[in-house]
Amino acid sequence: MLGRDDVVSVEKARQLVLDALPSGSLPQVKVRVEESLGMVCAGDVVAAEDLPGFARSTVDGYAVAAADTFGAAETMPAYLNLHGREVFMGERADFDLPKSSACRIPTGGMLPAGADAVVMFEHVQPIDEGMIEVVRPVAPGDNVIQAGEDVHRGETVIRRGRRIRPQDMGACAGIGFAEVTCYKPLTVSIISTGDEIVPAGMSPGMGQVRDINSYVLAGMSAEAGCRPVRRGIFRDDYAVLRGVIEDSMKDSGIIVLSGGTSVGTKDMVAKIISDIGSPGVLFHGVSVKPGKPIIGGVMQGIPVFGLPGHPAAVSVCFELFIGPVIRRLSGVEESPAVPRERMVRARLARNVSSSAGREEHVRALLELRDNVLWAVPVLGKSGLISTLVRADGTFVIPLHASGVEQGETVEVRLF
Amino acid sequence: MLGRDDVVSVEKARQLVLDALPSGSLPQVKVRVEESLGMVCAGDVVAAEDLPGFARSTVDGYAVAAADTFGAAETMPAYLNLHGREVFMGERADFDLPKSSACRIPTGGMLPAGADAVVMFEHVQPIDEGMIEVVRPVAPGDNVIQAGEDVHRGETVIRRGRRIRPQDMGACAGIGFAEVTCYKPLTVSIISTGDEIVPAGMSPGMGQVRDINSYVLAGMSAEAGCRPVRRGIFRDDYAVLRGVIEDSMKDSGIIVLSGGTSVGTKDMVAKIISDIGSPGVLFHGVSVKPGKPIIGGVMQGIPVFGLPGHPAAVSVCFELFIGPVIRRLSGVEESPAVPRERMVRARLARNVSSSAGREEHVRALLELRDNVLWAVPVLGKSGLISTLVRADGTFVIPLHASGVEQGETVEVRLF
Incomplete structure (x- = not known):
């Protein structure tokens, strides 16, 4: 029962680390727009000019003064003089359109002075080389994008904290930003511990298993927009582990240790974190399953997590603790209205029991x-990577519930 | 009204292209596991050995023969001899556990012969250096992962067609696959057309605008797991465009032309596609808004799309037509039970009308x-990139509906 009293709730554990993070400004980097996808914008992108810089037609047709078409109908067309000049794509419309006249204009073409609307080809009948008839009226601005209608000069197009999407790249390019200042992607140092762990490329002897968790963690870190660095596999030895942790602190935004679930190793990892300190270990044990033995702390401003060795626990702990820290340190500002995750509601295919007093994350596959x-619960111990592979996502049995019954609706968070 | 009769439904247009794609095998590439995230597995990954290769403890405790603990209780403990040997992490347990004995074992340690369960430390009281008492019984297999319990030798761990997730990387590593054979990411060639388009780094003159769509398309292609290549901006000229299309065909899985919404350019693009041929243009105009003037075809096995120049149309057309083609050519096999997109249900904040006879995709932001x-509809012409930037996603007004009323529930597909 040792230490059982120190177990904290998921919410409390997460908050302890978030509250201990430094609040200073985050490192920034200039990125070419075409390489900015998924990065987080570090400052408002403000337009220095109108987009478009001139009134443009949105259709193929005839530029006109709308007033010249008022009252036009199939039965009583408006007759307009066909102007001798026409508008060409990409060229300045360097002429004035006289009253009661029309000139040809392509989609995207610049409206000439004197025109304030465009009549679509479909609503025009040519009479002869010098005259057309318009069979439908247009209002001023019809079929036109005004100068600055897309973006006004001085307008903020992309706000600081936005994770850049394809259309945000397009908007930056459109207002002439070939580069965007983004927050530097976090480096996540992944340190595998455990005297039984061998690299994936090696054949394990009896008593040994290959490294699994560093790959899971690297993948989840990359999905979260970070740069994962798998530092290697290290012996459960104070000097060795402290050495690699201190070395990793030089260039890491977050440090994650995986493995070391045995009592001795857990204590050693906790001791190293506290010895480096300021503040050191913030929690050691959380009322969650799988993932209970997780250690969380901050060392000289750098968050550190000691994860249990079970793959399912690694996945849950990343989701609950590491993800929120990454988002805070990435500078991302998310709208509370826009869900970050793919969630689906499904009916539970069989009863699942849970011990009250811990938040249980159950793997499930969808059918x-x-x-x-x-949602079909995937049974099997949390130490089995295959249960994570078979599952499509997880659902949560809350802290004080004792289970969920077959047929009840659960909210599944998809991987 | 020219060509109006040729407009096809979204479903029909999509099927026309999918049906014309070649059915041969897709190019493959060997990828290191740590670089395989998001790629599509090209062949079943089958375990060549058991994982784990030996029975392992899942707790810190004492390895025992379960039968020796039957009936144990606080009031009537089972007394077991403490074996002189203990199990160390990562080492073969090269001794037999005698009857009525127990030996220390760490989490992950290998069970010695003669043991079939592990008693947790918490349920044991040491009596002296040679004896312990066990206060709770264990059943055979308790607190043990059996050899092959995670993955059996010969079992398929990752199926062909799976898009590799972090846990799939972990599983591959765990069974000794340092490399995975994946389908080669598709190269998407993006060709910007339009005499009015200038590169993002240039200052547009009057009548000119900067390239926006090639960035949107590159971003969406990258999100879909492809390798986008922005080929550049080309004049609306038959020889020039045909040249860059034929050049792109040499190394592209898909070719996308953006811009060229004016009648002359549309016709020219259609003519080039048909002239290269086999089969050439498959549809020209779809009953969708925005995006109606889209051209779709296949040239000598390579799908090609001529997109309208409006950014919102580009986004919708990618989603409706290019995405499904990418997925087909990526070899990805998705479970129909697992939604690919982030969808949320929201109440519509104001009436939106639509013309029956076209499927309308409405941008919306969430509040x-x-x-x-x-879901608050984002008003503004589809030619405005800012409407896409302000929006969080889109919802659909079906082909035969005339609108959606305020307060009704819509399903918003998030970007």
Whole structure:
């Protein structure tokens, strides 16, 4: 029962680390727009000019003064003089359109002075080389994008904290930003511990297993927009582990240790974190399953997590603790209205029991049967990577619930 | 009204291209596991050995023969001899555990012969250096992962067609696959057309605008797991465009032309596609808004799309037509039970009308008010990139509906 009293809730554990993070400014980097996808914008992108810089047609047709078409109808067309000049794509419309005249204009073409609308080809009948008839009226601004209608000069197009999407790249390019200042992607140092762990490329002897968790962690870190660095596999030895942790601190935004679930190793990792200190270990044990033995702390401003060795626990701990820290240190500002995750509601295919007093994360796979979506719990110990591979996501049994019954609806967070 | 009769439905247009794609095998590439995230597995990954290769403890405790603990209780403990040998992490347990004995074992340690369960430290009281008492019984297999329990030799761990997730990387590493054979990421050639388009780094003159769509397309292609290549901006000229298209065909899985919404350019693009041929243009105009003037075809096995120049149309056309083609040519096999997209249900904040006879994709931003999620339609012409930037996603007004009323629930697909 040793230490059981020190176990904290998921919410409390997360908050302890978030509150201990330094609040200073985050490192920034200039990035070419075409390489900025998924990065976080570090400062408002403000337009220095109008987009477009001139009134443009949105259709192929005839530029006109709208007033010249008022009252036009199939039965009583408006007759307009066909102007001798026409508008060409990409060229300045360097002429004035006289009253009661029209000139040809392509989609995207610049409206000439004197014109304030465009009549589509479909609503025009040519009479002869010098005259057209317009069979439908247009209002001023019809089929036109005004200068600055897309973006006004001085307008903020992309706000600081936005994770850049394809259309945000397009908007930056459109207002002439070939580069965007972004927050520097976090380096996540992943340190594998455990005297039984061998690299994936090696054949394990009896008593040994290959490294799994550093790959899971590297993948999840990359998905979260970070740069994962797998530092290697290290012996459960104070000097060795402290050495690699201190070395990693030089260039890491976050340090994650995986493995070391045995009592001795847990204590050693906790001791190293506290010895480096300021503040050191913040929690040691959380009321969550899988993942209970997680250690969380901050060392001289750098968050550090000691994860249990079970792959399912690694996945859950990343989601609950490391992800929020990454988002805070990435400078991302998310709208509370826009869900970050793919969530689906499904009916539970069988009873799942849980011990009250811990938040349980249950792996599940989804099945469609007769158009009903079912969440089938994936059974098996949290030490099995195959349970994570078979599953499509997880659902949560809350802290004080003792289970969920077959047929009840659960919210599945998809991987 | 020219060509109006040729407009096809979204479903039909998509199927026309998918049906014309070649069905041969897709190019493959060997990838190191740590670089395989998001790639599509090109062949079943089959375990060549058991994982783990030996029975392992899942707790810190004492390895025992379960039968020796049957009936144990606080009031009537089972007394076991403490074996002189203990199990160390990463080492073969090269001794037999005698009857009525127990030996220390760490989490992850190998069970010695003669043991079939592990008693947790918490349920043991040491009596002296040679004896312990066990206060709770264990069943055979308790606190043990059996040899092959995670993955059996010969078992398929990752199926062909799976998009590799972090845990899939972990599983591959765990069974000794340092490399995975994946389908080669598709190269998407993006060709910007339009005499008015200048590069993002240039100052546009009057009548000119900067390239926006090639960035949007590159971003969406990258999100879809492809390698985008922005080929540049080309004049609306038959020989020039045909030249760059034929050049792109040499190394592209898909070719996308953006811009060229004017009648002359559309016709020219269609003519080039048909002239290269086999089969050439498959549809020209789809009953969708925005995006109606899209051209779709296949040239000598390579799909090609001529997109309208409006950014919102580019985004919708990618989603509706290019995405499905990418998925087909990427070899990805998705479970119909697992939604690919982030969808949320929201109440519509104002009436939106639509013309029956076209499927309308409406941009919307999400707002939380008093815990109710609202979808606020983003008004503005589809030619405005800013409408896409302000929006969080889109919802669909179906082909035969004339609109959606305020307060109705819509399904918003998030960007």
